[in-house]
Amino acid sequence: MLEVIDVNVHLGLKLFPAESPPVSFILNPSYKFACKCCVDGFYQQYLLYPEKPRLGIYNPACRVPPEVEVSRQMERGIVGFVLNPINHDYNLRDISPLVRVLEKYDLPLMVYTGKGKGNPLHLTEHLSRVPLLILIHSGYPDYVTEAEVLLREEKVLFETSLVPPEVSLRFRGRRMFGSCYPFHRINFEDRISSLMLDEKERKGYAEALIKGIS
Template sequence: MKIDVHQHLGIRDVKAKEIRELFDYVVLNPAYKYGCMCCVDGFYQQYLWNKGKDYLQLGIYNPKCRVPAEVELGRQYDKGIVGIVLNPINHDFELKEAWKVYQFAEDHSLPVFVCTGRGKGNPLELKNVVKEYKIRIVLMRLGYPQYINQAKEVIKESNIYGEISSVPIDLVKDFPKDKLIFGSCYPYIPLSIIKDKEILDNARKIINI
């Protein structure tokens, strides 16, 4: 099975050809390309765009949002999200501040997709999270470029996985294949599909399909 867990189609001003036919399942990521203090980035834009289509959707939440996490994520959960995005890089928060998101994810059996790679997106901050909460965590971009070594350490935890969009293939090979899932980050970056069937299928360990 071919699964892409990371596309940004459906967000306002993101214009690109749909490539849905290349995959069995595609998951929409609502994160904006650049930093902002938005509560939910492009989630509702994608939700409306996806009506009549068959994309799966990730929710998103900024812990600095005035709307309580359980309220906003509850709305998104009712709309069928299959996971939650945390973006400490663009939203400028410490990962320890997102405890209400981790609790919601645990209560609703949802994986948490964490943007990593620079700034406050340091994977090491998640080691204590998986000890306190029974959740699955996906390191988006595997800590690349600044935190590759930290990602190698953290991914040893049984319930932490890595998503490989934008990561050079020679670095991807340094990680255990059974812990990697495919994401393209299309169309924020040009589409590049790997041929490894195991990695293309591994998302079934994370999301309910």
């Protein structure tokens, strides 16, 4: 097993086989193709992998109030929450009702960034309410400069999936390894080597997420 924890794995959704990459991982329920349902594949994924650490998910367009849905997912053992404004088509400036609920449970937040409505700078007003913010794709390809602005915020980390190594290295020391597996097929050993991750980036930050960040 590779000495890394993958924080962005989508095993078992839609047409993809439920096979495991050679790493420890945290499950992300987001579908690959623009599912605008309330919770993407959260409950299907939970049934397939009830014992695995997982992220919750919520679409602010959902008619179920966030406090109800987040509570349901908390009962199923989530270690953080993921938002997908790019596929779910909402503005990150409009997520305050949900973020207030995440603050109640002290949940870390992962957000898809890099194109469309995934501008990392739209998250700055929510930073005080979450213990940790992780930018999926590190703002790549369209918002890397905006993501770099958030390097000044200690509670912001930068996920590596789909990001070219030369871009990811701009966030060195503040990254969490993610693969987007199996939506994105990679050679794990080559990818991890090219990113030149330090120990915290390989495992430490993710271990803290799984154990709970105070």
